[in-house]
Amino acid sequence: MQRVVVLGSTGSIGVSTLDVIARHPERMAVYALSAHSRMEQLAEQAAASRAAVVVVPDDAARARFLAAWNGAGQPPEVRVGAQALADTAADSRCDTVMAAIVGAAGLPSALAAARAGKRVLLANKEALVAAGPLFMNAVRDSGAELLPIDSEHNAIFQCLPHGARASAPTEPALGVRRLLLTASGGPFRRADPADLESVTPEQACAHPNWSMGRKISVDSATMLNKGLEVIEAHWLFAMPPDRIEVVVHPQSVIHSMVEYEDGSVLAQLGQPDMRTPIAYALGFPERIASGVGGLDLARQGRLDFEAPDFDRFPCLRLSFEALRAGQAASVALNAANEVAVQAFLEGRLPYTWIPRVIQAAIEWQAGRSSVTLASLGDVLALDAEVRAYAGNLGVV
Numbered sequence: 519m520q521r522v523v524v525l526g527s528t529g530s531i532g533v534s535t536l537d538v539i540a541r542h543p544e545r546m547a548v549y550a551l552s553a554h555s556r557m558e559q560l561a562e563q564a565a566a567s568r569a570a571v572v573v574v575p576d577d578a579a580r581a582r583f584l585a586a587w588n589g590a591g592q593p594p595e596v597r598v599g600a601q602a603l604a605d606t607a608a609d610s611r612c613d614t615v616m617a618a619i620v621g622a623a624g625l626p627s628a629l630a631a632a633r634a635g636k637r638v639l640l641a642n643k644e645a646l647v648a649a650g651p652l653f654m655n656a657v658r659d660s661g662a663e664l665l666p667i668d669s670e671h672n673a674i675f676q677c678l679p680h681g682a683r684a685s686a687p688t689e690p691a692l693g694v695r696r697l698l699l700t701a702s703g704g705p706f707r708r709a710d711p712a713d714l715e716s717v718t719p720e721q722a723c724a725h726p727n728w729s730m731g732r733k734i735s736v737d738s739a740t741m742l743n744k745g746l747e748v749i750e751a752h753w754l755f756a757m758p759p760d761r762i763e764v765v766v767h768p769q770s771v772i773h774s775m776v777e778y779e780d781g782s783v784l785a786q787l788g789q790p791d792m793r794t795p796i797a798y799a800l801g802f803p804e805r806i807a808s809g810v811g812g813l814d815l816a817r818q819g820r821l822d823f824e825a826p827d828f829d830r831f832p833c834l835r836l837s838f839e840a841l842r843a844g845q846a847a848s849v850a851l852n853a854a855n856e857v858a859v860q861a862f863l864e865g866r867l868p869y870t871w872i873p874r875v876i877q878a879a880i881e882w883q884a885g886r887s888s889v890t891l892a893s894l895g896d897v898l899a900l901d902a903e904v905r906a907y908a909g910n911l912g913v914v
């Protein structure tokens with residue numbers, strides 16, 4: 519019996535994960551759930567999944583959770599705070615951890631799961647962007663099993679040679695020439711740049727193909743999400759930046775591809791539903807039901823491709839630059855983006871200022887004396903400094 523911890527269970531990925539787990543009561547069960555704000559939803563999830571443990575941010579949330587509890591019998595054990603989150607990810611009573619908290623807030627718990635040698639289902643791409651070397655070393659040292667959940671990386675993982683599906687490779691898989699990351703282009707792929715000034719959060723979150731949390735939806739609109747995914751692919755597959763190509767594919771049917779030295783290109787296709795990569799990782803190496811139906815290619819009719827427009831989507835360009843500039847630049851990119859997106863969602867920052875805030879933060883960080891990022895504390899300290907800088911820019 520696989521005992522699963524779902525970190526961020528009330529989010530889009532968390533809900534899809536619980537859906538897949540509930541389809542396989544004979545082979546997996548929930549051990550613990552965590553959520554940050556929606557305690558009523560967490561109480562319902564805990565009752566339905568019979569979780570033994572829930573983790574909440576503070577005592578007020580704990581009281582709200584207990585008030586909302588109306589499941590049969592005793593409520594689960596309620597653990598409180600960020601340390602409890604990391605401890606639960608490393609708990610000896612679980613073997614699989616779904617890391618589905620959004621943002622760098624999910625880094626300490628994802629890292630704790632990796633250090634404890636768990637099967638880590640990594641949805642939280644920000645963890646790898648902020649702390650790629652630290653995270654991958656933790657996976658190597660502990661022998662953890664790392665399975666990517668991001669649909670592109672899950673697709674690439676599926677298209678790699680079987681023997682090369684290592685948890686933390688130190689060099690690119692033999693015979694692989696390039697990774698081709700597909701991108702939908704988001705809701706503004708064809709928008710007039712002049713119209714972007716007045717974009718609202720609702721417009722930015724209206725993704726044409728995927729239903730996701732608000733932060734990643736905005737990231738998809740700016741294509742910063744694809745930039746984070748390029749960095750994520752670099753760390754997951756030990757692939758140099760110039761061997762990772764982004765291809766815009768508006769239908770989101772091909773989730774990504776691997777190009778081999780002999781000219782073969784392998785692709786993974788499917789409906790845009792995150793339950794497919796989640797089920798793949800939960801069942802690995804077996805294939806298990808996910809609730810996702812098949813593809814009707816005849817009805818689909820056509821698949822389109824185009825090159826990404828780096829002028830229209832400066833966040834994509836900034837991401838490649840940050841990856842080449844080094845780890846501190848990646849931390850700055852991610853932290854500044856989180857601050858800017860939050861401000862945009864709260865109506866405090868125009869949409870078009872998101873790349874400007876990111877660029878300013880990367881330049882600010884580059885102009886300072888070099889920082890060492892050897893520990894989680896180092897990464898979190900730089901992350902906090904960049905947030906403070908970006909938050910004080912005057913526009914945010």
Ligand code: NAD
Nearest residue numbers: 526527528529530531553554619620623641642643730731
């Ligand atoms: P979401 O906003 O729907 O859910 C986020 C979850 O994290 C919630 O359960 C929330 O309670 C929790 N959370 C938020 N802030 C927290 C904090 N400070 N401390 C602890 N918990 C906190 O997000 P999502 O769309 O499910 O995305 C989750 C992660 O998965 C992100 O890193 C995202 O980039 C990645 N991802 C999502 C999708 C998708 O289809 N939604 C696809 C690929 C990757």
Ligand code: MG
Nearest residue numbers: 668669670747
């Ligand atoms: Mg993705």
